[in-house]
Amino acid sequence: MKKLKNELFVYFTVPSIIGLILLYVAIIAFFNYEYRTIVLNRFKDRIPIFKEHIFKNYTNMHNKDRMSMRHHMRMRNNMPDMRGRIPYMAFKIYDKNGKIIHSEPPFFDQKEYIKINENRVMNEEKNKYLNLYIKRNRIYSKREKDFLKILFIYSSILLIFLIGIFFYIANKFSNNILNFFMKMKEKFFCIAKGNYDIKIENKYEEFEPFKSGVEDMASLLKKEEERRKDFITNISHDIKTPISIIKANIEGILDDVLKDSKENMKLILQEVDKLENFIKRIKYFDLTEKKEKEWINIKKDLKKYKEKYKNLMEIRLSMSQNFVVKFNRNDFETIFDNLLSNAYKYNEKQAKKCMIKIQKQENRLIIRVIDNGKGIKEENKKLIFEKFYKQDKSRTDRHSMGLGLAIVKKIVNQYEGYIDVKSKEGFYTAIKIVLRNLDYK
Ligand SMILES: Nc1ncnc2c1ncn2[C@@H]1O[C@H](COP(=O)(O)OP(=O)(O)OP(=O)(O)O)[C@@H](O)[C@H]1O
C-alpha cells in the first residue's frame, strides 16, 4: 500500500529540486562564461602592446635569445603589464601567404590554447600577421580562481539551504493535506457518537465539496435523529394511552367496578386495534416480507373510501376507463388509506373535498389525490416523504406518526414508480404517484 504523504512529498519536491539544480547549474555556467569573457577581453585590450612587442622585439631577436626567452620566462618578463599573470602565452607569426614563420613555443597543441585576437594582427608593412593564444588553464589568476572557488562554495551552500527549505515546505504542505483527512476522521467519529454539530476547518477550495458533503450529511442525520426522538416520544405516548385505557377497563372489570359488558369489551378491542395498527405501520419498513399480488378492480375498491368518508369529506373519482390491475391488496389499501387520511386530516375547511384521478399512459398508471386543504409550505415539500416527518410537530393527534407518506413512498418504489407533490399553501395539495410495469386485465 502506498503512503499518500510520501507520494505528495515526492511529487512536490522532486520537480522543484530538479528545477532548482538546473537553475543553479545554468547560473554557475552563465557566470563562468561571463567572467571568462571579461577576463579574455582584458587580454584583447592588450593586443596592441603584444603586437608591438612581438613584431619589434621577438622577430628581430636572434634564435639564441629566443631560446633563452622561451626557456626562462615564456614571454613573461618581456610582456609589460602581464608580469606574474600569464606565463603561458603563445603566438604564431605568418607571412602574407599564410605560411608560419615563427611559432612560440615552436610546437604547441592548439587545443590547449584559446585564440584571443578575432582578426589578424598585422605588422606595419602588412607583410606579416600574428595570431595570439593563451593557455586555457591559465586564463584565471590565482586570485580569480580563489574567487570562483568561493563563489562555487557559497552558491552550493545556498543551493543546499534552498533544497532544505523546499523539503520543509513540501513536508508542511503534505501534512496540511493529511491533517484535513485526520480532522475528517475525528469528525466522522463525532458523528458516529451522535454529535452532529460539526464544523470542519478547510482552506483548500478543492476540498470544499467534500467538507460541505460531510457537513450536510451531519445535519441530515441530526434532523433524522430529532425525528426519531420525536417518534419515540410520540410512540411511547401513543402506546401508553391505549394500554392505560385497556388496563383501567380490565382492572375495573376484575374489581367489579365496571360491568363485564360487551360495551367495555368493544372499548378494549378498539384500543387493541389501535395498537395493532401502530405495530403494522412500523413493521412496514421491513422489506423482507414477501408480498402476494392479486387482481384489483380499482373503481370497485375505491368506492369503499367514498363510503368511509361519507359524512366527513366529499370524494370524487375521475377515471377515463376502469382498470383491473395486479397489485398487493395491502399495498393498495395502504396507499389510499394514507393519502385520503392526510387529505382529510390536513384540511380545516368546512367543505372538505378530495378528488382521486386515475389515468393510464402506456404502461404507466398515474394516480393523483387532490384536496382543498391547508397545503404544504414550499420548504417542507421535500421533507414530507421522510419517515417521522410532521409539518406541525405540536399535533397531538395520536394517529399522526409522520410515517404515512414514507410508507407510501416505499411501496411506490417497490413498483418501480415515483411520488411527487404539488401544493399551494391555504389552497390545495396534489399528490401524484406514477407506477410502472403493472399487469392489467
Ligand atoms: N394532503 C396534505 N395536506 C397538507 N399537508 C400534508 C398532506 N399530506 C401530508 N401532509 C404533511 O406531511 C406530513 C407527513 O405526512 P405523513 O402522512 O407522512 O405523516 P402524518 O400524516 O403526520 O402521520 P401518519 O400518516 O403516520 O399518521 C404531515 O404531518 C403533514 O404536515
Ligand SMILES: [Mg+2]
Ligand atoms: Mg398521514
